[in-house]
Amino acid sequence: MNQPSRAARINEADANRPDPAAPVVDSITLMSGRRELIIRHGAESYRLRVTASNKLILTK
Template sequence: MDQIVQLHPAAETTSRGKPDRDVPSVESSQLMSGRRELLIRHGASTYRLRVTASEKLILTK
């Protein structure tokens, strides 16, 4: 199940409080597509992104 997610420039701020328009941003709801867990392959490793009962995100290896 390969899916392409289009990223949009972020209007977020850096840790120094300055706008960072070069970092892409994606809504978690778009990324998760209604699921509570998502596997992310990065090189030889697989990570699990999970939405908790309190609607927080946890990324584990």
Template sequence: MLASHAHPSSFETAADLASPVAHAAPFAQASEVDSARLLHGQRELLIRHGNEVYRLRHTRNDKLILTK
């Protein structure tokens, strides 16, 4: 007799199945945002990701550096 609910595969956990990200298309096109729009004329931006804070810096050599 087959169970009426699906079990996670060896690559999926119950948390993965509950996450909306788990159901996203595997090759979905990434959104593009201009760095000037993020930085608003500043040289540095702090980005909170969960419990961590990252620093996005615009260098004098016109590069972007993201550090934790």
């Protein structure tokens, strides 16, 4: 069998769980009524936009 062990499944679940100490910012506040914004991370720029189906997409 190639099923992951119980410990591996638990570790994977923990990795997908957000850090409870991480700050929470509502997307409405972040976007300030706009449909897109640019996020600078070091020398790189990323575009965060709200799609027509009201989903968020982050692209480089």
